Amino acid sequence: MNHWRAPLNLLLLLAISTLLATFTGCGPSGGGDTISIGEFASLTGKEAAFGQSSHKGTLLAIEDINAAGGVLGKKINFIYEDNRSTPGESATIVKKLITRDNVVAVLGEVASGRSLEAAPICQANKIPMISPSSTNPKVTETGDFIFRVCFIDPFQGTVMAKFAKAKVNARKVAVLSDVSAPYSLGLAQYFKEQFTADGGAIVSEQKFSSGDKDFKAQLTAIKGTSPEAIFVPCYYTEAGLIVRQARQLSITVPLLGGDGWEAPELIQIGGEALEGCFYSTHYSPEDAAPAVQDFVKKFKAKNGGEIPDAMAALGYDSAMVLAEAIKKAGTTDGPKVRDAIAATKDYMGVTGKTTLDANRNATKPAVILAIKDGKFKYVETITP
Amino acid sequence: MEFLQQLINGLSLGAIYALIALGYTMVYGVLRFINFAHSDVFMVGAFAGFYLGRVLPAASFGGGLLVLFGAMVICAVLGVVIEKLAYRPLRGRSTLTVLITAIGVSLLLQNAGQLIFGANPKSFPKLFPQHNFTFGGMVLSSDQIAVFVVTIAILLGLHYIVMKTRIGTAMRALSFNPTAASLVGINNDMVISFTFALGSALAAAGGILYAINYPSIDPLMGTLPGLKAFVAAVLGGIGNIPGAALGGVLLGLIETLVVAMGGSTYRDAVAFAVLILILLVRPSGLLGKLQAEKV
Numbered sequence: 001m002n003h004w005r006a007p008l009n010l011l012l013l014l015a016i017s018t019l020l021a022t023f024t025g026c027g028p029s030g031g032g033d034t035i036s037i038g039e040f041a042s043l044t045g046k047e048a049a050f051g052q053s054s055h056k057g058t059l060l061a062i063e064d065i066n067a068a069g070g071v072l073g074k075k076i077n078f079i080y081e082d083n084r085s086t087p088g089e090s091a092t093i094v095k096k097l098i099t100r101d102n103v104v105a106v107l108g109e110v111a112s113g114r115s116l117e118a119a120p121i122c123q124a125n126k127i128p129m130i131s132p133s134s135t136n137p138k139v140t141e142t143g144d145f146i147f148r149v150c151f152i153d154p155f156q157g158t159v160m161a162k163f164a165k166a167k168v169n170a171r172k173v174a175v176l177s178d179v180s181a182p183y184s185l186g187l188a189q190y191f192k193e194q195f196t197a198d199g200g201a202i203v204s205e206q207k208f209s210s211g212d213k214d215f216k217a218q219l220t221a222i223k224g225t226s227p228e229a230i231f232v233p234c235y236y237t238e239a240g241l242i243v244r245q246a247r248q249l250s251i252t253v254p255l256l257g258g259d260g261w262e263a264p265e266l267i268q269i270g271g272e273a274l275e276g277c278f279y280s281t282h283y284s285p286e287d288a289a290p291a292v293q294d295f296v297k298k299f300k301a302k303n304g305g306e307i308p309d310a311m312a313a314l315g316y317d318s319a320m321v322l323a324e325a326i327k328k329a330g331t332t333d334g335p336k337v338r339d340a341i342a343a344t345k346d347y348m349g350v351t352g353k354t355t356l357d358a359n360r361n362a363t364k365p366a367v368i369l370a371i372k373d374g375k376f377k378y379v380e381t382i383t384p
Numbered sequence: 385m386e387f388l389q390q391l392i393n394g395l396s397l398g399a400i401y402a403l404i405a406l407g408y409t410m411v412y413g414v415l416r417f418i419n420f421a422h423s424d425v426f427m428v429g430a431f432a433g434f435y436l437g438r439v440l441p442a443a444s445f446g447g448g449l450l451v452l453f454g455a456m457v458i459c460a461v462l463g464v465v466i467e468k469l470a471y472r473p474l475r476g477r478s479t480l481t482v483l484i485t486a487i488g489v490s491l492l493l494q495n496a497g498q499l500i501f502g503a504n505p506k507s508f509p510k511l512f513p514q515h516n517f518t519f520g521g522m523v524l525s526s527d528q529i530a531v532f533v534v535t536i537a538i539l540l541g542l543h544y545i546v547m548k549t550r551i552g553t554a555m556r557a558l559s560f561n562p563t564a565a566s567l568v569g570i571n572n573d574m575v576i577s578f579t580f581a582l583g584s585a586l587a588a589a590g591g592i593l594y595a596i597n598y599p600s601i602d603p604l605m606g607t608l609p610g611l612k613a614f615v616a617a618v619l620g621g622i623g624n625i626p627g628a629a630l631g632g633v634l635l636g637l638i639e640t641l642v643v644a645m646g647g648s649t650y651r652d653a654v655a656f657a658v659l660i661l662i663l664l665v666r667p668s669g670l671l672g673k674l675q676a677e678k679v
Contacts, residue, residue, distance in 0.1 A: 213598035
């Protein structure tokens with residue numbers, strides 16, 4: 001029996017030290033000279049390109065705010081955690097941010113599915129949450145503490161449907177969407193509604209699950225219905241593979257996507273197969289507006305010449321909108337900050353003029369980009 | 385015409401499953417345990433191809449084959465090392481012990497992969513020249529042709545090794561009765577090492593063919609194809625080499641046809657339903673022989 005003692009003692013020691021660590025962990029962040037703001041992001045894993053971009057943008061905003069003296073005379077203490085792009089992690093992380101790090105507000109996520117995991121927790125704790133770029137309507141429907149600084153899928157889907165009709169001259173369109181992503185299903189639905197309302201026909205509707213690599217069966221079925229364009233609302237990893245496999249099956253029509261395509265990885269995976277495809281997004285770094293050019297310059301200087309994409313711009317705007325609101329509220333009290341965020345009107349952000357509506361969603365213009373010579377090229381801006 | 389195109393899609397997917405399934409089946413044949421680390425050797429194979437492929441100047445036929453061969457050698461060495469360090473000390477223990485060790489090795493490779501290669505998906509370079517061949521509405525890409533050619537060549541080579549060479553005879557003898565094999569002078573450890581080397585080289589080939597067709601690779605990429613290949617091996621009759629090839633091709637076809645008929649969300653569910661069905665109806669697999677378990 002004696003040989004059991006050593007491991008048991010060790011276990012006890014471990015338990016005690018973990019407990020102690022938990023208690024002491026509360027100390028510094030509860031201090032009076034900083035304001036803690038939390039972020040949960042997909043810094044690794046499948047959507048890491050989004051998470052990293054958005055995170056870099058947010059980080060730049062926090063630095064700008066702190067350089068200008070912080071908010072309410074205090075510096076911002078920025079605490080971020082990685083959810084590895086997996087389901088189930090975000091809820092745990094946000095709980096930790098709120099209960100252990102005592103954050104006054106939460107920023108995050110790009111993917112709607114993961115924002116939906118975190119939103120109920122922020123709502124229950126009366127902590128305002130601003131999502132930089134989750135476009136699914138359900139995210140802010142969770143409750144009155146949940147906001148976003150981007151447009152929502154009904155608008156994005158409508159924009160793409162109109163574009164397909166007017167500029168691609170397509171009357172027959174096939175849709176290939178991801179059943180495991182609320183983002184993808186929402187976008188597909190709003191696209192279909194607008195496109196059929198305008199007199200177009202959806203000739204084929206195919207589905208896949210996140211993480212699939214083989215789409216040839218779906219694409220072969222789509223090819224049989226000879227559409228004039230294919231709408232593929234999904235994230236960049238799958239989009240790149242889908243476009244490539246479509247070209248391998250000699251499908252030559254343009255493929256259309258949403259802001260989930262916005263990542264350099266799309267071009268790395270898709271290569272020249274992407275030429276002549278289009279997608280809708282939040283901003284273009286080619287925009288001549290001073291706010292945009294100033295942001296692009298600062299971002300490039302900080303991140304080794306990397307050009308910021310829409311996720312970075314929205315990450316930046318989300319932190320800025322929050323800081324403005326805390327300043328206006330004059331306190332970090334949850335409900336008061338919430339009221340101040342809700343009152344955001346005509347805020348000139350990097351991604352355009354932002355006004356939050358009664359449903360806590362931003363109304364702002366969308367931008368259509370094309371892929372040409374392996375680069376994202378600005379096509380047009382569509383205002384709501 | 386659409387059906388024929390789906391058939392081609394299914395066959396090229398099935399051929400990759402078959403290559404991975406062969407590794408499972410060969411190790412099972414000689415050691416009677418499922419090497420769950422096999423699917424992660426498959427992943428290492430793809431990453432070996434990724435790093436070797438960057439050294440090559442351009443997508444050329446010879447260069448592609450060289451990368452394929454290099455990755456196979458790297459994985460063969462890895463397979464032998466895994467067997468030496470993890471499985472050999474457990475020789476003679478219950479198969480459950482070895483099975484759990486295999487799961488441990490699998491987790492080790494996945495997490496070491498995330499540490500070394502990074503957790504973000506990487507885009508796989510083009511190894512072979514790209515071209516699409518069209519036959520009256522049907523399209524066959526050069527990558528698919530590469531899959532067929534490599535798989536058939538490897539199957540023929542494997543058949544030759546197992547049936548016509550001394551080491552192959554030794555493998556079959558060991559599979560039949562390990563004690564008797566060592567009594568007639570077969571070095572069992574050497575034969576087992578060789579089997580692991582061969583099986584892991586096949587996983588590497590599978591990994592590279594998978595990556596050129598689906599060019600986004602990450603350290604967890606092995607899990608699902610690995611499980612599917614395991615289903616394929618059981619479907620064909622685990623321990624049986626032609627069975628693994630048949631099982632792989634059948635599974636690829638079944639999956640593709642399920643998706644083609646509109647059941648894309650049930651793709652994985654159907655693959656695993658096949659496993660349950662085969663275990664209920666014909667536990668020894670399509671080509672496997674029924675063996676009475678000694679109790």
